[in-house]
Amino acid sequence: MEQLFSTFGIDWRLLLIQAINFGVLLAILTKFLYRPLMNVIDERQKKIAEGVRSAEAADQRLLDAKKEGDGIVGDAAKQAEGLVASARMRAESVGADLMKDAQAKAEAVVADARERAEEAKRQAMLESEREITKAAMLAAEKIMREKAA
Numbered sequence: 001m002e003q004l005f006s007t008f009g010i011d012w013r014l015l016l017i018q019a020i021n022f023g024v025l026l027a028i029l030t031k032f033l034y035r036p037l038m039n040v041i042d043e044r045q046k047k048i049a050e051g052v053r054s055a056e057a058a059d060q061r062l063l064d065a066k067k068e069g070d071g072i073v074g075d076a077a078k079q080a081e082g083l084v085a086s087a088r089m090r091a092e093s094v095g096a097d098l099m100k101d102a103q104a105k106a107e108a109v110v111a112d113a114r115e116r117a118e119e120a121k122r123q124a125m126l127e128s129e130r131e132i133t134k135a136a137m138l139a140a141e142k143i144m145r146e147k148a149a
Helices: 002-008 012-086 088-148
Strands: none
Touching: 012 088
């Protein structure tokens, strides 16, 4: 084996030292660069997934509010028809008031759900922007350290 090393001009001690050096460098990079970077990426993915889930939940609440609003409007219309049958003049005024109230409530519920959905989307986007900025700053800082070294 030593003849093989000497034939190719390889110093086994230098080769061993370089292997140890590479192992130490690999361990240091894994501990201080790879793991923290992977943790940041994992946290960012979790936050984005949470934002998407929040937006989907807000969309579902919006649909539920719309269905409820439609149900309220439908109920108000049925009540108005029943009142028209018993007393036409009285039913027209009461039915109109019920329709306006029901529609106002439905619009308020829908508007509230839309606002919540938009706020959830805005929060998810802001959080994503913060995470991207943080990752970019970390990368820039690493590059600056490498250039300085």
